[in-house]
Amino acid sequence: MNPTRRHILLTATAAALTGPTTPAHARPRSGTLPPHTPYWFPDSLPPGTPPAGVTWRSLARWRPEDDADLPFNTSTVPLANRFPTGLRQARISALVSFAPTSGNPSQGAPTADVYAFTHWAYLDELVFWGGSSGEGLVVAPSAPVVDAAHRNGVPVLGTVFLPPTAYGGRLEWTRDLVRRARDGRFPLADQLVRVARTHRFDGWFVNAETGGGDRGLGTDMRDFIAYLKARGRPHGLRVTWYDAMTTTGDIDWRNELDDRNAAFFRAADSMFVNFNWTRSGLRSSGELAERLGRDRYELWAGVDVEARGRDTPVDWDAIAPPGGAPHVTSYGFYRPEWTWKSAPRDDPAAFHARDDRFWLESDGTWRAPAAVVADRSTLTALPFATTFNTGHGLGWWEEGRRVSDRPWSHLGLQDRLPARRDRSVRFDFADAWRGGSSLLVDADTDTVGLFTARLPLSPATVVELTHRADPGASPVRAELAVTVAGHTSYLPVPEPGPGWTTAVLRIGGTDGRRGGTIDALGIRLRGSRVRWRLGRLAVRDAAPAAPARPGTPAVTASAVAPDGTAALRVTWPASRSRGVRHYVLHQSLSGGGTRFLGGTCGHAYYVPALIRPAGEAVTRIEVRAVDELYASSAPAPFLFHWPRKDT
Structure with missing residues (x-):
């Protein structure tokens, strides 16, 4: 094993607020528990008491009806269909x-x-990694991550992590997991399926690394994996096995597929091969997979980038040989969030620059994923729109107006974004049309490719672009590039005014009279030293009506902090309209206007710090539904009554 993998054993972090929840009009108690992403032990808990901020839970005893955090942890975005843009x-x-x-x-x-x-176009599977012997071993992915991944067609797996004994692993936890009922069922496999279906994610990554087992335990684990796969398959769930435990029940990282771990590969949907693989070992692994009647690309060759990122030495030719030879296996990147961990803090632009280099730019030693695998697109139906929102920002804008100057993050609000970007095109966080960012072109440039698509084209199809040039920038002429049936047409875009300008371009005449398909969208810019922003791009036929407003919201719990801000749990019935993308919450201000509080794809939101205007006894908050074109519904308001100081 690679020594750097020992970073996988995550430790408990800062304590969360604790205390029972209370109705909105009752006297607040000591605090309101913010909802957190769930985690469990299989059944038995560690001895002693949990660290501060950690709650020990048993998966065997979990019931959805008892889970007060479930409304905040349930994904609502279905897994999108997508198509490859090249050979897969x-x-x-x-x-x-x-x-x-x-x-x-x-x-x-x-x-x-x-x-x-943001580079979902290159992923086939995301594992929400976590777990430790001091916190919990079974980790469900957070709803915002699942929503963002599903919008881009990427399935998300939770993690079952049974750590090495040297790092707190206990063999009883492995035995708890694979315990059989008298009728032969595996109760905790059924619970894992129940958790994934209830939270609406796509399966489990099982990583058994606790030593000391025997052949009987190895047989039980193999049967557990096969049962978990069989029980999850009707619901679209998948299982990935990590190369650690062998059929003997002990831990022996094989670094290839062989007769010691092939039984687990046959039982699962795919296998993550440990990091110390060799060129010959990967070749024999792919050959064995095919002899077993399986796809060699169901093997993920582990590449550990946690510590060194792009400086990690990798034998790339062992996975994807040069000269057009068939690829040997697939890639399994371990901890690519190195790009975030190693970036300057609180600088989203710097992070995205590093992340783009990781995924898009090759050099003498680093072979970027975009250079090897085909990207995928989910642009197959109308309407389609994006505001180039990355899911975090230093403020929040609506129709070009800044309605919050507070930093925020929520990946569920992230848009579908261009897959391939060069250095002249970047996400910028200083200005936006909606959300927290816009697409900035800052260079002498010609054509900027944006999206590969299979969007239906009719005589009524239009494209809407909201754009602007930065103050003091050189004049720029923009044209919309639309590719239909292999032919690209360039449609002039009216020059922007002093601020954001929305242009509506009818493109049905491109090939819409015969009923065609939009294959690609881009921008051609003419000018020197361009600084031009794209804040929104939308493709639609008829403009739909605004969505229906959600049902009446309710505050299910609240508490006032010593600094005078209030924390609220808010839930509401879903809008009756189809095509609702997400919901946003605003605080009404006494002098007119609103303050953005947050947004979510679900029907529950936690407001961590509601600011009380001086002297205000009652604060009005509004919830709106937002559709795929970013049209907002009428508000669904509710009132929060601030407690009197003598109560």
Whole structure:
């Protein structure tokens, strides 16, 4: 094993607020528990008491009806269909630790300092990595991550992590997991399926590294994996096995597929091969997979980038040989959030620059994923729109007006974004049309490719672009590049005014009279030293009506902090309209206007710090539904009554 993998054992983090929840009009208690992403032990708990901020839970005893945090932890975005833009051979799985196991907020956080991953087009599977012997071993992915991944067609797996004994692993936890019922069922496999279906994610990554087992335990684990796969398959769930335990029941990282671990590969959907593989070992692994009647690309060759990122030495030719030879296996990136961990804090632009280099730019030693695997697109139906929102920012804008100057993050609000970007095109966080960012072109440039698509084209199809030139920038002429049936047409875009300008371009005449398909969208810019922003791009036929407003919201718990701000748990019935993308919450201000509080794809939101205007006894808050074109519903308001100081 690689020594750097010992960083996988996450430790407990800062304590969360504790205390029972209370109705909005009751006297607040000592605090309101913020909802957190859930984690469990299989059944038995560690001895002693949990660290501060950690809650020990048994998966065997979990029931959805008893889970007060469930409304905040349920994904609502279905897994999108997508298509490859080129030949598909090798694929990519990524094991990512978005946050520590405990204390991970369910609904984003009031900071922009997060791993706001955007390169979904290159992933076939995301593993929400976590777990430790001091917190919990079974980790469900957070709803915002699942929503963002699903919008881009990427399935997300939770983690079952049984750590080495040297790092607190206990063999009883492995035995708890694979315990059989009298009728032969595996109760905790059924619970894992229940958790994934209830939270609406896509399966489990099982990593058994606790030593001391015997052949009987190895047989039980193999049967457990096969049962978990069979029980999850009707619901679209998948299982990935990590190369650690062998059929003997002990731990022996094989670094290849062989007769010691092939039984687990046959039982699972795919296998993550440990990091110390060799060129010959990967070749024999792919050959054995095919002799077993399996796809060689169901093997993920582990690449540990946690410590060194792009400086990690990798035998790239062992996975994807040069000269057009078939790929040998797929890629398994371990901890690519190195790009975030090694970036300057609280600088989202610097993070995205590093992340773009990791995924898009090759050099003498680093072979970027974009150079090897085909990207995928989910642009197959209308309407489609994007405001180039990355899911975090240093403020929040609506129709070009800044309505919050607070940092924020919530990946569920992230848009579908261009897959391939060069250095002249970047996300910028100083100005936006909606959300926290816009797409900035800052260079002498010609054509900027944006999206590969299979969007239906009719005589009524239009494209809307909201754009602007930065103050003092050189004049720029913009044209919309539309590719239909292999032919690209360039449609002039009216020059922007002093601020954001929306242009509506009818493109149905491109090939819409015969009923065609939009294959690609881009921008051609003419000018020197361009500084031009794209704040919104939308493709639609008829403009739909605004969505229906949600049902009446309710505050299910509240507490006032010593600084005078209030924390609220808010839930509401879903809008009756189809095509609702997400919901946003605003605080009404006494002098007119609103302050953005947050947004979510679900029907519950935690407001961590509601600011009380001086002397205000009652604060009005509004919830709106937002559709795929970013049209907002009428508000669904509710009132929060601030407690009197003598109560």
